[in-house]
Amino acid sequence: MQPVDTLILGPLAVTMDAGERNLDSGAIAIRDGEIVAVGNAAELEGLEAAETIDAAGMLAMPGLVNAHTHLGDSLFRSLVEELPLEAWLERLWVSERAFVSRESVELGARLSLAEMIRSGTTCALDMFWFPEAATDAALGAGFRLLTGPIFFDFDGPDGVAAEDRIATGERWLERYAEEPLITPCVQPHNALTVSPDGFRAARDLADRAGALFHTHCSETATEVRQTIERFGHTPVAHLDELGILNGRTVLAHCVHLADDDFARLRRTGAAVLHNPLSNLKLGSGIAPIARMMEEGIPVALGTDGPVSSNDLDMWTAMRFAGLLQRGVHMDPVVTPAHEIVRMVTTVGAETLGLGDRVGRLAEGYRADLILIDLDRPHLTPMYDVYGHLVYTVGRDDVRSVMIDGRWVLRDRTLETIDETAVLAGMRELAAEIERHAARLEPA
Ligand SMILES: [Zn+2]
Structure with a gap:
């Protein structure tokens, strides 16, 4: 040899x-x-x-695969606490609007990458403003990242108008098409913040670029109720009716599923990204992953962003993924440890379309x-x-x-991130974020 x-x-x-x-x-x-x-x-x-x-x-x-996170969110970790998801997001977005920039997101991404590398994560799926910032941070750190253009129906803190998102997304997809460490994703936020037309346009963009399709789905009971009120379907059924779901679609959360949702996931091959810590901390509920796994629906594991789970540690996520199902089902053999290890290695990689390369x-x-x-x-x-x-x-x-x-x-x-510089930069910015947030509190 x-x-x-x-x-x-x-x-x-x-x-x-x-x-x-x-x-x-x-x-x-x-x-x-x-x-x-x-x-x-x-x-x-x-x-x-x-x-x-x-x-x-x-x-x-x-190396561990973190299948759902928001790297830039480390800028705001623990800034907003003790609120239900919808109110929490609204409050968080005030700070995001004031402080999210190309530079700040890259700093937040570097900080998150340092945390992830230290804890053994080698590959992550990221969704955040300025995906080019996390991409450049990952390339600098030598980290394997899945990321790409995000979609909302409103003008974002990134200065991109809703109607320009497809064109902006196309430019991102072209720019990073040849990077071996970068896997492109197209990422509308969820069924309530992106219209059916927006979803169809994003699906079309993902198909043209051969990109993975990533969105949040059925995270809270409120989201499910509001989606049914607006569209007459659960979030899973809504996306299915729009033609969004297939084997190249990954859905973060799926905490609240109807029986029919399971059937739709099985039929389409869409995969679920389970985030137990975030779902618990925001009081969203417990995703029925034991049933998903039993029915052959692929389940990968993520931490979600550091503002909702407050931690990018996959070991904690693994432990909670196993313990929760055993507690809920009162069954000490459900979700075997071996299956949980697969979720962060082989199955995680396969779910994200990297099964022939990593895991x-x-x-x-x-x-x-x-x-x-x-x-x-x-x-x-x-x-x-x-x-x-x-x-x-x-x-x-x-x-x-x-x-x-x-x-x-x-x-x-x-070896690839100047941790001292990143921490110093973060402390400086955090002081500004905190002063700004203090002014928002009611007197
Ligand atoms: Zn998320």
Whole structure:
């Protein structure tokens, strides 16, 4: 075999490959950003490598996929609290209008990327104003991002008039079409903020560009009631009747579903992006993901934005995804830990259309992987690796992170983001945001 760039030797390798092999003393060889061999350390240790990593005492696994978030929202984390979703959004949007700019969104995105990389996330689906800002932040950080033009029926704080969004979106899609780390999405906000014509135009744009279609759907009982009042259908049925749903459509939330909604999701192949922390914190409810999974509806996992879940930590999201279903169903075997790990690796990647590139440690896949320190009290002993990953491992256990063959976190040091500068910039801007918000409070 030809020399490789990086050889990782000796970790417990949770491959999530076709056979879902776990190798006790594994080895992963990487060349030009691609995994070229996965096997036992004894078989691959003679391989010539520019860099050999001794990963004994660690666990190697595919990087985590965060299937729904809003990176720029880290600008406003904990600014608005203790309100139901609709009132909360209205209040949040006042601050967004005052402070959202191309520059501030890029700063917020860098901050979120630093948080995500530190916690082992290597790929995320982002929806926010100025998608070019998050895109440039991701390219700078070497992070795998799905993002793209957003749609609302009103003029946004990004200065784009509602009628110009298709043209603006087309320009974004052209500009980033060739970036290997960027996957384009077309993203109307939801059925109440985007008209049927707006949805049809966005669907058409996504189809022309071969982009993923991403929207919020059935997040709260209020949204479902208002959608029925306005259109005579639940949000899922409304989107289905408009011809929006297919295997390239992903719907964030789906907390409140009618029986007929399940049938429509099954028939169309649309996937669900589950955000347990955000749904709980905003009091929206608990999405019926055990039933979705039982019915074969693909479910990926996300954190939602840092203003609604207040955290971009996928380990917490995994733990809640499992615990909630067991509590609701009073059943300790529903949503097995193994299935939850699939949600953030193979199934997460497949749901977002990246199933042939990431989500597995397997030959021919891009090298998106993480190393976890196992030499810790809470991780010793480890009899059940999937149970540990869902119910015990936390973000502080993540030691190193590689995306597309490049170390972005090495021994807990960020390699591609100037964290000190990002934190300083954020503190300065946050002081302004706070002063502005204080003036909005009633006397
Ligand atoms: Zn969201």
